[in-house]
Amino acid sequence: MNATQFLSIFISAVFIYNVIFSRFLGLCSFVAISKQTKPALAMSLSVMFVTTMSSLITWFIYRFLLIPFGLTYLRTISFILVIATFVQLVEMVIRKISPPLYRFFGIYLPLITVNCAVLGVAVLNSDMFFLNNKAVTGSFYYSLFQGVCVGLGYTLAMLLMSGIRERLDLCNVPKALKDFPLAFIIAAIMGLSFLGFNGFRF
């Protein structure tokens, strides 16, 4: 466990293998909620929270339940089970404890339940930080950090996209390209430019 490892996780999760532009995970929320910066930021923060917490929980499930029983091939279904339960629970707790926060997160949390970026992080963690069904040294911290970084990468993509789309609202755009078609074209161009980060190897 050393600092370089953390740095390489950070750079690869945010830039080189950005969830949205390189791994193409969590695209539906990316296209749907990137119309304005404020909701985009709220959504990104919610995703960051959930990815972090789900990498934490799924690490425990994988390490102490799936590996000892030799059930690693069941990770997808058990991760989904864990994440869905966790998000539901958080939604209930927030609704009870803080109505303003519920109004802020509330609409996005159910969306995140089925967001593949969240499952992606969990699966990625178990791929990267477990060798031959054994946790590598510091794998818990790596997993947690990767959860945060993937959330950061998502935030970066959302902020870029919402900024561009807010400006596009003021432009004269051919009717056929308005809104979603143009958003897809922009997302494609941005995906291409993120491909440029692939030159960095760690």
Place this chain on the structure above:
Amino acid sequence: MEIFTAIITLGVLGLLFGIGLAIASKRFKVESDPRLEKIHGLLPGSNCGACGGAGCFGFAEAILSGKVKIDACRVSSDAVKEEIAQILGRKLQKDIKKVAVLHCNGGRKVKDRFLYQGIPDCVAANLVFGGQKECVWGCLGFGDCEKICPFGAIKMSDEGLPVVDVNKCKACNKCVEICPKKLFTLIPIASTLYIACSSHDLGKDTKAVCPVGCIACRKCEQVCPVDAIAVIDAFDKSSASTLSEVEGVDNLAVIDYDKCTSCGECVKICPMKTILIRS
């Protein structure tokens, strides 16, 4: 054997989570008033925001807690409001119905100062030296009000001016807010007269750029039988030293709708035909 471990592990896991969620949903239950859903169902659901709340649901919450009057919703019909009042067991208090009017009649009659080739949008045009019109107070004619009106009550005429359809206007205040020149106000629907000018320039300056602007001649003030119209001016030439003080002068007739009886005397006397009768 392996399949049994898999079944048991996942089954137990699912069972635990299920029980956990069931307990949590009991413990963290949020009581909601059944009347809230009913009221929300009755409201128009266009989330126009004219009531000042954040959409119809926010408004339903606000009337339930008694913070706002039911009549603050400008879109619902009286019958619907009556129904909501019944659900709440309250009496309906009525506001005077209002309608938006445009305080400008310039349009194409006022020439352009320069050729504006930017975004066809009043707010954007207003950022460039206060718009392209000779009169800096008047309508720019790009129809932001037409675009924002949620009820389709505003149409741009050939004159380059927005025309309000009285029957469709719900006095939602959207046009009042969006207009960069602040040309719209809401007046009681019973009153038919309004001043179609917002120019605070001196009479001769107004006359130079617009054939129908208020020149503050005060004839309407003299003719009005109920003192409902007045040209407010605090202008005293001797004390005004800076340009901004001169510009702060009113030089514009205003109608006091509490007093106005819509008799039409001012319309007849106005030399510039600035006071109009709402159609």
